[in-house]
Every structure is written in structure tokens, then in C-alpha cells.
Amino acid sequence: MAAIANAILALRKDKRILKLPPYLSALLILVGVAWLLLLPLNQYSRSTYVSENALLPGQVHTYFGGSEHNIFRAYRQEVATFEHLSGHERVHRIGDIFRDAGLKAATQKYNYEAGGSTIAGDNVYAVLQGPRADATEAIVLIAAWRNMKGEINYSGVALLLTMARFFKRWSLWSKDIIFLITEDSTAGSQAWVDAYHDAHNTAFVESLSIKSGALQSAVAIDYPAGPWGKRFDKLHIVYDGINGQLPNLDLFNTAVSVASGQMGISCTLQRMWDHNDQYADRLQTMLRGMLNQGLGHATGPHSSFIPYHVDAITLETVGDGWHDEMSLGRTVEGLVRSLNNLLEHLHQSFFFYLLMQGNRFVSIGTYLPSAMLVAGSFSIVSIALWVQSGRGEEKLVNPASTIPGSKVGVDSLTTKDTTLVKEGSSIAIVPTVIVAIKERHFSYPLILLTGLHFLGLLPLYLFNHTPLSSLTPTFIAFTLATLPLPTLLAAALPRLANHKPTKQELMLLQCFCLLLLGLFLSALATLNFSLSLLIGLFAAPYSFIRPSTTKVSRVLQTTLLTLISPPVIIMAASALASQAGWTGFNYSLLQIPRVRGMATVSDGLSRKVEMTNHEKGNYIPYQKLSENLQIIRQRLNKPLTLTEKIIYSHLDDPHNQEIERGVSYLKLRPDRVACQDATAQMAILQFMSAGLPTVATPTTVHCDHLIEAQVGGQKDLARAKDINKEVYDFLSTSCAKYDIGFWRPGSGIIHQIVLENYAFPGALLIGTDSHTPNAGGLGMCAIGVGGADAVDVMAGLPWELKAPKVIGVKLTGKLSGWTSPKDIILKVAGILTVKGGTGAIVEYHGPGTESLSCTGMGTICKFCLSNIH
Structure with missing residues (x-):
């Protein structure tokens, strides 16, 4: 045992062990990426479920419909007339509609100075005081006048007005309901929620004259169908908040349960219109969600509420289908009634998760190791650099043997060159240069590191005070100017500081940078996993940089680092997105190409197959038909x-x-x-x-x-x-x-x-x-x-159509050479007569139909007017 202990002690002091950290760091990065790629598999993800039993999604009968349809259409026509009004006139007209419905209404002005430009607008809102409420809790329904695409939300605003009038008639509400119509989908909702929580600057944002209790949840409606309406195919549920924050998963699950389970509306997320529940679709959905979370921008009116611990989502109608405003209205009613059941704030389910489709997710405990492994790779290299910076640069002779009685290596060392090391009961003779600690000089690396961090305040100030029209060219110019900055600093600093950094100082500078990066990413991963992982992967090459010994290698290393720097990657992705015609950079890296072909029996119901080769954009609605049939x-x-x-x-x-x-x-x-x-x-x-x-x-x-x-x-x-x-x-x-x-x-x-x-x-x-x-x-x-x-x-x-009766005709055997499909229909017509078949559909079945051709079956149908085979 003593020999083993001595061997381990000597190995710890061996300089060769410092060659392992770069390989270990690369291994951690690869394992972290592989971990992420495993998440879409069934073994690592799980089905969604509602944790809060009080929600009871889909358990209530919804009543929105009937005469409300006509009221909605009237409101939609009236809303269309507001298009050419000023914001001030529009909110007062809408406020009058709220008051006519018996609600307390108020308006709010805001005037932001952001990004070097002025953002001004008017919000209007109304409060429905719950008959069974004590004004301590409230639910918010939102409809922005313009959605995130800049389209006027005609039907969304009209539906909100209709819901306000409809909800006023019911006495079952145990919470107040606030109906909010904002000027746009970002600044308007931000101004309103800031003022509601008294976190606003009164010089720019007007205070609210009417308030209710603590906001429990918020649901935004995005239905931009014009004055004549338009049916939709699916509900796109948008849930990403500002800075990567997410609503409680129970709110999302409840919306999916009500829309899909009760109303038969397919739900999609992250703009994945055709999701076949395959690995590629799950991975693409997850990566899109991570990119949105990592970028941290607002994705709808709901995003401004989440930082105030108000769970919020946006219901966006997409596609051309058979659902209309009544389906959406009943979905909103069912969702609000589920939230109305709550006795406390949503807290049972997850606040940190990655969704792969409407009914599948992974929680933070499953996906967090991926980012932690990447963050840990920087810390490992940092520790190795620290140890290496404290060791001398003299070449080592062979270390002494730790095996008792062995003479290998000892004869080549003098007493001055070796040191007796004791640790517990173990003793080893090692070269003095291994255990000698070289003095580390911190001043130059720390000053340079601190100065570069403070230099980051310059773009922060610049981009927040640049006019909106000049923001893009300023960003491009600043990016191009900063690309050669590391090379210029490396060349200029020795002259400016009159000090050429030593190899140890460069090693310490890299050590401190990687140490801070690893600590920062580890902490960030618990708050915004996606941003932590994205930064970690972008910065991974910097762990493997070492000082170059030749001019050619320095040039190659500098060029390579410039090409893989985050600004170049972002600019390349933006150029690729523009060239490909993609509408947003958010998803430019995630467009997985699909090979289209004819429909087959193995295709999913959601597969988009066009009805005919003569038209574009009209698809066979098998998924919708299947959903309706399941309800029946x-x-x-x-x-x-x-x-x-x-x-x-x-x-x-x-x-x-x-x-x-x-x-x-x-x-x-x-x-x-x-x-x-x-x-x-x-x-x-x-x-x-x-x-x-x-x-x-x-x-x-x-x-x-x-x-x-x-x-x-x-x-x-x-x-x-x-x-x-x-x-x-x-x-x-x-x-x-x-x-x-x-x-x-x-x-x-x-x-x-x-x-x-x-x-x-x-x-x-x-x-x-x-x-x-x-x-x-x-x-x-x-x-x-x-x-x-x-x-x-x-x-x-x-x-x-009057519900048809059904007459069944079973065909057995097969047609002989002397009979034709026309003989069949003549025989059936003779049996039924005109009176017998009126108001009915004749359905042919049985083995005899297998001998009929398509045109033969068409002949039978044509002569009997309404027959199906």
C-alpha cells in the first residue's frame, strides 16, 4: 500500500498530468452536447400533466356561442372603423363600449424614450368585479391593437369586447377579470403592467386610475382576421417571456387541454406548423425554444407580465382551417374558468422546462447537466492554467523512483536537485523544481481583465442612445470595428504600457477569464439554461488557445478565432437567413429541410398534402376531420x-x-x-x-x-x-x-x-x-x-342539410361479363323507387364492391344522385 500511495503522490506532482485538462475539457463539451441531443427521446422526456388539481381543465361546459356570434361580428365591423382613428380617439371609443357593457373603464398614456427613439401610445382597459370576489385577485385578458407582426388585431379586439360583455352576465367569477387593449404587443403591455405594480416612471408612463387585486394570470388573444373574418386551423401557444423567463407549466398545459381536448383545436408551439412527433420535430421545437429563451426578447403581449410573477401566454391563430371565433371564444372561456377555480397562485408545476411539443417536455433536473458540463469545462482548464503558472520552466530530469530499493533515476540527481516529500506515512523523493512554487504576478492580468469588462459599458450606452433608424448600421459598424480589437490590443498594449507581458502573465489572464466564464455560466444555467449553453458553446474554442511560437501560427490562430467569434457567427447566420428568405433570424439556424412527396398511408394526419395539383395552399384537412369525428x-x-x-x-x-x-x-x-x-x-x-x-x-x-x-x-x-x-x-x-x-x-x-x-x-x-x-x-x-x-x-x-338517412346495399360475388355497374343501380332503383331513396344516402359495401372500378362506382353514384362507395 505504501508503494501505491507513493506512486499517487508522485503522479500528482508530475508535470505530465497538466496535459490532461484540455482533453478532459473537450470530453465534457462533447458529453454536454450529446446529453442535449438525447433529451427528445422518450426515455429522457415525459408527457405533460396538470399538477394543480383545482384547475380541472375541460371539466366545465362552455356557453359562449349562439347570439354571441352575431355580437362578435357587429363588434368586428365596428372595430374595423377604428383603423383610421388616432390612438386617443380609438381608446375612448373602446372605453365607451366597455362602459355600455356595464364595466368600469379607464385609459392610460405612455411615452417611452428607448433606443434613441420615442415610443408613445394609449392603452384602454376595463375591470369586471367578480360577484364572488373580494378584489384581492384578478385575471387579465389582453388583445393588442397590433400584434407582433404589425397586423391590426381586428378579430382579437372584437373577441375581447364580446367576452367582456358575455362574462358580465355570469355570477360565477371568484376573481376580478381585467380586459386590456394595448397599443402594440410590447411597449403597451409593458407600460400597463409597470404602472399596475407601481414600478413606472410617472414622467413617461401615466398611473392607472383603476386597479384590482394581485394579478394571477394573463392570456393574450392574437386573431388578426379582418372585418370579414377568416377561419383558422391551429392555435399557436406563445409562452416565452423576457430574459428567458417562463410561465408556470400548468398554465400551458391547461390551455392545451382545453383547446385540444375539449374544443378539438390542434395546438402548436415555436412556429412548428407540421409536427409529426418524430425525433427531428421534437429536437427542432426544443432548439427553437432554446433560441428564443437565449435571446430573451419579448414574443407577445404576455412577455411583459412574467417578470412580475404573473403567468401569461398568448393564443395566436394560424393556418386556414375550420375553426372560427366561437371555437376560440369557448377556449378562452374554458381557460379563464379553470383559472377562476384557483385558490392560490400557480406553484405546483415547473417554472423551468423545455417543451418539445404540446404534450411533451423535460424539466430542469434533466436538461441542466448539459449546460453544467459545458461550464465545468472552462473551470477545469482554468485550474490547470493556475497550477501551470506557478511552476518553473526548467526542464525536468527523470523523477526519482518511489519503489523501495529501486535506483532508477536517483543516480542522476544531486541532493540539491531533489526534495524529500512527506505526506502522512508516505515518503517520496521528487525533483525540487516540481514542488517549488514560482511567484505569480497578478497586477497586469487583473488590470487588463477589469479594464476590458468596463469597456463593455461603451456599447451598452451606445446602443441605448442611438436612434432606431441608425441602430442597425451602428451595430454593423461597431461589430466590424471590434473584430480586430483583440489583435490590435495584443500589439498596442506592450508599447502603451511599456511592458511586454510574460508567458506567466498571459497564462494568468487566460486562467482568470476562463474561471470567471465558468462561474458565470454555472450561475446563469439555473436562471437561463439556453443562454448559458449558447454562450458556452460559442466560447468553447477559447479554452484551447495557447501562445504561438511562430508568426505563421499566430496569424492562423488569429484568423481562426476571428471567424468563430460570436459577432461573425451572428452576421453569417443573418446573411444566411436573408438569402434563404426566412422571415426571422430567430429560426434561421433551425430550418430542417423536408422532402415533400405524395401522401401515403404512413403519413401523419398533420402532414400537409395539397388537394390538387391545380391549386396551391389548399390542403386536405384529414387532421381536422379526424378530430371532429372523435368528438362525435x-x-x-x-x-x-x-x-x-x-x-x-x-x-x-x-x-x-x-x-x-x-x-x-x-x-x-x-x-x-x-x-x-x-x-x-x-x-x-x-x-x-x-x-x-x-x-x-x-x-x-x-x-x-x-x-x-x-x-x-x-x-x-x-x-x-x-x-x-x-x-x-x-x-x-x-x-x-x-x-x-x-x-x-x-x-x-x-x-x-x-x-x-x-x-x-x-x-x-x-x-x-x-x-x-x-x-x-x-x-x-x-x-x-x-x-x-x-x-x-x-x-x-x-x-x-337535413341529416340524411342511410340505406345500406351489400354487394356479394362479382360482376359477370354480361353485367355492368349500371345494371346494379337500375336494380337498386327498381327496389327503392324515387320515394324510397328521397332524403337518404345509399351506401354500398361488401366484397362485391372490390370488382367495381372507380368509374363504375362513379356511374352508380351519378345515377342514384347521392351514393357513397
């Missing part, structure tokens, strides 16, 4: 036929729609509209009177009915073009104006074009042609209607 299945709790699955999945309001075959009148949302040239004229004229810029539902016009068959194809077509030129010109120009697909004369027959180009399984299509059901040959429900019905759908209104 839970309500009816019985098996459904294919007909019912298709019809009910297109319900406008699957939660509240009464469903009884042959009795109820269903409000449906068809996927497409098809019109022939004879009926399209009146339909388009009626649509023009609605004043909409484009059709709300994909629509096509087919010029075939005005072509009379008399002589032959070419002559009949030429004659029709001559006679109906005015009609065709009107249809073509109108279609171009209102984004309607136009099939010119001679393109083909409408029902065949629809079958070949627009039909897809599970769809609902209406057409102003008696042969529209022909498209049922591809498993869709295609129904012929009148022009008035088509106009409603084109304008975005639901289409009303």
Missing part, C-alpha cells in the same frame, strides 16, 4: 357508417350540433364547391354582393353546359365560344379576381373533371350540377345543390 364518437357512443363518418366529420360545431337521422338540420363545412357555367353566373353575382376579396372555400367553375352538341366537337365548341363570349369573359375575369379555378370551354365535362382532379376519400363536395355525385366513386360525399347553397359556402357560411 364520444358523444354518440355507437358505431358509425362511412356516410356518417364523412358527414359528421364536416360539422361546423361538432360539440353542440343535434344529430338525428332524418330530423336534425346539420350545419356543415364542405371541402370544395364546383359550379358549371350556366349556374355559376348567378352564384358569382351573388357572391360579389358579399364584398369578400376571395372565396372562403376552394371553388371551381367548369364551362361545359353552354356547349350544345349539334354537328361535331370542334364546330360546336367554336360556335359556343362565339355565342357565349360575354359569359365566358365574365366568368374568367371573375374567377381570376376571386381566386376561383376556371376550366375554359373545351376542358371537359364537369363531373369527370371533378372526379379526376378534385375528388379524394372522405371529402365533402357540393356542386351546382345534377351529376356532381359522380365524384362519390372515390369515396367522397358529393352532393348536387342550387346556386344559393353554393354561394353560402363560397362566402364562408356553413351549409345546411
